[in-house]
Amino acid sequence: MLAFSLQGDFHFSAFRPISLDMKKLLAALLLSLPTVAAAEDFDGMVRATLLPGWRLPNGDHMAALHLELADGWKTYWRSPGDAGIPPSFDWRASTNLQGVAVSWPSPDVFWQSGMRSVGYKHEVTLPLRLRLQNGKQDAHLDGVIDIGVCNDVCLPQRLAISAELPAGNRKPDPRIAAAMADMPYDAEDAGITGVNCTVGPAPRGLGLTVALDLPGATGREETVIEFRDPDLWVADPQTSVQNGRLVAQTRVAHNSRAAFALDRSSMTITVLGGRMPVEIKGCD
Template sequence: MLQLRGSIHTATFTAMNKSFLIVGIAALLPSLAGASSSTWTESTGGAVRLVTSGLPDEDGVLRGALEIRLQPGWKTYWKEPGGSGIPPQLEFASGADVEGYQVHFPPPVRVDDEYGSWAGYQQSVALPVEIKFSDPSSRSVEGSFFLGICESVCIPFEGQFAFDPAAEPENFEHRVKVEGAFAKLAPEPSEGFQAVSARLEGRELRIAVDVPSGLEAPQLFVAVEGVPANLPELHEQRAGRVEYIARLSRVPEPRPSSIYYTITGDGRAVSGYLALEE
């Protein structure tokens, strides 16, 4: 389901465990949209643009990718970066006829630094995006992005984008970029490689995972709607099953109905949703 667009955060960000340095963020108005992908917005540590390919389909959905180019040594966040990170977000101008959007995330890695452990990407990454239009013939879409990037400190990176889906729908470079981003998404879970149960006990989220025999050092990443969750830690492991515990920043209200998760290990990964036990 495509999520309704939410309000973008301001550039001032306070985190529990990390010091965020506010730098000069290159977030000035972009030039008027004249291409099917936006120009690069640059900042200390990296650059961002929104790439689209083709036209909206019969359901009004346009495929694209939020391309995050990182300089060596810089990192960015996954869907749920823990209690102190900034996950990527988009906001579309009110006149853009955008009903909603969804950002997808390829498998992240565990990042351990002086501030703790969190989920993210240590190299440049393209996040697949689906944008749903109420009017598929809409032109000159404008909006903004907001995310965090880190080196020795973490900084908020905010900027604006503009594009026209009909300007270059057959652009080969853009199509390769977008198709490549979607191709890197993890497949759906399958029997023997999936989360099988998830339950809340106060602020603790306990997740049981089935993994293939011989899979070394499986890593679990979880996202709970509406509440930050720390990186799950291995609690117990026995033949074919691993139990993790993730600590939430607070008891979620209202109680979520499901979690999103990714399991990685030995170059393999799966991603999916799992209903929370009552």
């Protein structure tokens, strides 16, 4: 499997899932001032557009990366699965920039030749929240983005994009607002009343079982489990409904094969393919 390392020393993180009321508010945002977007077409498989967005009251800037994929092609979520290529971002050529937080709308789950991947087809807008050195001045976002795009074969793509981010633009872009409204629901909005984890020995690592009290679980759900530690590998979980609870069973190993401990408070559990996408932070 091809993989890319994260370049630069910027901070990358997902947005905290927004509330149901906020989702409705953002989805209702339909008007904005015209914006100028910088777009590039890469070999006909993917077209990348940088939406310049708007300046926030606290001096941060909201922008977005919009990807359009040719028919039959897909690209990957932040945790792509064993069959996917993880994306990476390099913003070091930007000016008036301290850091970038990439937010990930709810993805789809794909199966091919018995292997699972997680990502997007057709198009996706990734909101970018930029922490600026000076929130009162214009900024320039200059990025090199490594992604994988797949059809019958998977190919790495390097996207070079840039855009000016004017400090005076305060009107939200409805395309970015719609992407923010498409984030997974948090545990409270999804009605989750309990999250329990059990850890035990397993061949070449630790076994992990996550049980969720998720109303309306159908048994068709897929789960993704992530840890902050990039050296931890998590197998694609086996997910089922057992005794009225959604249960995900997986194995966790360290890339060095050394002994390790699991910080359950740093876990992110994402449920896809069911009644609604849900993202849960931490586990009891």
